Amino acid sequence: MTRDQETSHLHMRRAKRNIAVGWILAAFVVVVFAVTVVKLADGQAMQAFDHSLRPSLLESAQ
Amino acid sequence: MTDKSLQSAALQNRTIAGFDDIMVLLKPRVMSLAVFTSAVAMVIAPGPLHPVIALASILYIAIGAGAAGALNMWWDCDIDYQMRRTRSRPVPGKRLDRQDAFQIGMWLSGFSVVMLALTANLLAGLLLALTIFYYVVVYTIFLKRRTSQNIVIGGAAGALPPVIGWAVSAGSMPLEAWLLFLIIFLWTPPHFWALALYSADDYRRAGVPVLNITHGDRATRRQILLYSLSLAPVSAVIAVSSVGGPVFAVAAIVMNGEFLRRVWLLWRREQEVAKTDRFLVERKFFRFSLFYLFVLFLALAADKVLLMATGIHFLTSGSI
Structure with missing residues (x-):
């Protein structure tokens, strides 16, 4: 194999590797x-405490 | 890599790492064990787990396991070069630079831990980080070249994936998760020492203090027997636990019976006799031990499916 062929x-x-990385x-x-x-579909579970009381934070309201 | 560096690689008669080399660097066989055991734990653990979250978590666990494998190959490239079994790996085979292996391992470690923590929960992410640290630093760097108990203590890293899987699903790690850990932890020494018995020349050449080199073949065969005997009761405890069921009970009886029969044959053999048939019994036991673990974990998943379909916990006769 000549140097150019190599x-x-x-x-x-290298090109094949780059294509694979692109797919990944x-x-x-x-x-x-x-x-x-x-x-996001389970938005309620993502509500965090924002320093203001709201009904959903109370256990009895759930 | 620039065109100039490509010419330089050609001049030095080197090749550059292909995608297949990078995949080999991530130790796909070890990765598949981690994926399978953690996936089963996700299935049997209580708690609703969305399939998308489960699949993404399995992906990140697989990447974390692969990253640990890459870092193992980075540190052990001198040993790998001397062992026939590992000589063709990308780093000793000079298809991948050692520093590239380190970088791939480090980047993928960080990536997998952060992504698992974000996708599942913080506990799962921390457990994955612990697993990678334990495998790379505790086992590979500190234990592997120092003590014949390397595989016993280091085996904990390979046993942690079911605990991670459980944490992904339930956000906790109760006793049942640690029973799954225990089964892999006790299974690892017999599995590995069977391989060590017929790869002794490789380990001797590389200077790795494997049990059969430091304490002899007889002591190794005795230890395989002892660990295998301690493995069976763990299956019995799992069978009557909340994750056990009829499928697992039958599988545990059959598989442990066959496992112990093969271990008995292996224990009775003398090394000289084993050499005459090129360690046929040891090789068969090594392959069977993989099948053993696969069947037991599959049985656990089958019991969960049965429980969900019927709503009856057969061994405790209670309804869910």
Whole structure:
């Protein structure tokens, strides 16, 4: 294998790796989006204490 | 990597890491064990767990396990180079730079811990961080080259994934989760020492103090027997616990019976006899031990499905 062929081979190997990384990043975006949708769908559980009393914070009101 | 560095790699007759090399760096076999045991724990633990959260959590546990594997290969590249079994790994095989392995391991560790804490809960994230730390620092860096008990103490890292899975689902780690931990913890020494019996030359060459090198083959076979005997009662306790059921009870009896039969054969063998058939019994036991763990965990999941379908806890005759 000549030096040019070898460089070309390495170039192809790098390109394949970069494409795979691209797919993984795209999949990660989908996972984060899906998790966000699920968590937002259960909005009540995400209410935090904001220093003002509201009925939903009282156990007896639930 | 720039085009200049590509030319430099070509000049030095090196290759560059492909995606497959990075996957090997993450130890997919170890990763699959962590994924499977943690997934089963998520299924059997109480508490509603949305499938999307479960799948994302399994993904981050897998990445965390892979990160620990990468850091293990970074630290152990000198040992891996001397052992026939590991010589072709990306770092000793010079397809991946040692520092790249370190960076991949560190970045993926941080990423997986943070993402698991955000996706599931803080307890699960902390347990994953503890698992990675224990495997890399306690086992790989401190124990592996110093003591013949390395695999016994270090085995705790491999046993933690079900506890993480339980924490993801229930946000806690009760006794049942630690029973799952115990089963893997006690299973690891017999599983690994069976491999060590037929890979002794490799470990001797690399200078790793495996039990059969420091204490001899007879002592190792005796320890395999003792750990296997202590493994069976744990299955019995799980069978009558809240996560046990008829499927697990039957699986535990059958699998432990076969496990102990094979251990008995292995214990009775002399090393010289084992050499004549190239450690056939030991090799078969090593493979069977993987199957043993797989079946027991699968049985736990099957019992949970049965419980959900019928609403009856068969061994305690109570309804949920």
